[in-house]
Amino acid sequence: MGVSLKDVALRAGVSVKTVSNVVNNYPHVTTVTRARVQQAIDELGYRPNLTARHLRKGRTGILALAVPELSNPYFADLAGAVIDAAARHDYTVLLDHTAGERAKEILVCQGFRSHVIDGLILSPIELETEDLLGRTDTAPLVLLGERQYDVPYDHIAIDNVAASRTAVRHLLDLGNRRIAFLGARFESERQPAHLRLRGWREEIRAAGLVPDESLVIATDGYGRTDGAAAMAALLDRGERPDAVFAYNDLIALGAMRTLTERGLRVAQDVAVVGFDDIEEGRFGGVSLTTISPDKQAIARLAVDGLVQRLARSPSGPPAAEPRRARPGFRLVVRESTARRTP
Structure with a gap:
């Protein structure tokens, strides 16, 4: 059997709740206690069950990135940056390839994989505004790239x-x-x-x-x-x-x-x-x-935007207005x- 939170708690001499707070990086834990729990985690080789954690929140723990051309080195670099940014939030990234075709871009944004993903980052080429306005999938969507759309979704693009x-x-x-x-x-x-x-x-x-x-x-x-x-x-x-x-x-x-x-x-x-x-x-x-x-900034802004929207409670305040972020270049x-x- 794997190491459990209870095992870590016994080793550290704290409650299971305290171990959970440390694992989830909650702030209300003293520095001394946090160090003791982390030492127990390291000694026992504890690894959190990310799948279970996401399921408890009604999530799959998977984000999708859909790009026109994976063979293009730019999109390969961008995919790597998105994967790194998602990992910092304990998310896995599913890559999709649209070949820049409108039909495939519509299929992706309309949520044909909505049962396995929590959110979508899409870099469209041929997608039209009406395609996005007619979107019925409720998963958060972030658009990448310089094509301009007047739609209620976050859009990340350099100038x-x-x-x-x-x-x-x-x-x-x-x-x-x-x-x-x-x-x-x-x-x-x-x-x-x-x-x-x-x-x-x-x-x-x-x-x-x-x-x-x-x-x-x-x-x-x-x-x-x-x-x-x-x-x-x-x-x-x-x-x-x-x-x-x-x-x-x-x-x-x-x-x-x-x-x-x-x-x-x-x-x-x-x-x-x-x-x-x-x-x-x-x-x-x-x-x-x-x-x-700045591919790292593009990836970070896209992933952070999705995670922030996913963290919002349905009973909480209204969703924030769509962002129009402009990462830098040199x-x-x-x-x-x-x-x-x-």
Whole structure:
């Protein structure tokens, strides 16, 4: 049999209630008593039954994270951060993959797994406002990503326009004037790609220049092959830029490959900035300058928001208003924008 609370109480010479208070980190326990109970826990190897604890509260102890693409390093990094944040609250995370398809995103947000999860963190791509307004599942929901929705759910997203302007300003400060944007999408003004393109336009105008729309290249996807193809299309029509701002790091890495194959030097001939700060960008032949979203803060805000709503008693005060949190970001300068030598 496993070690019980009663066993710990007997070893520490306290009541079972006191051991429970220590295990659940309740504040009203003296420092001396807490140390004695913790010593007994360590000596006996006691491990709390988290499943039983959640069941007593009518919970499963599981949160779900649904992302468009688990193979994308950004979402893999984000998933790891969410798992770490959830573990601090004794929650397990169930990962789901929507492929960015509206039907799958609707299925997830409508609670097809509501019997096994307590709350959902969703990063949507194609989901529409009406899909969320028609949601009947009562499990708390937190939205991630830059697509904008006027809905009564928490939404965690960095300021894409400001982040993009920071990237473009860096390229302008290096003396670049023909700055391409790779990875545009034109279907919706609420899409992240549109917001990053908007930042590109705003910062170029702020520098007293006219955005050259011939340097904007749309892509079918957001991977390395899309970036390579976009860069090739731009060069093939004679529109050689002196810098590139890519929608994400994967597109930037693909573009850098094409530049190298065409005999152009990254940084010296064409500076490149990406977005996401994935690990691969740090270890290429030329390390990638990028916008680094605070993934740890995104994960922490999302998980904490769910846990706070789950802790609310049905008979308690009304739920708090939905949050619109804006985690930070920073520009990480690496070799792909190294200053050119005369």
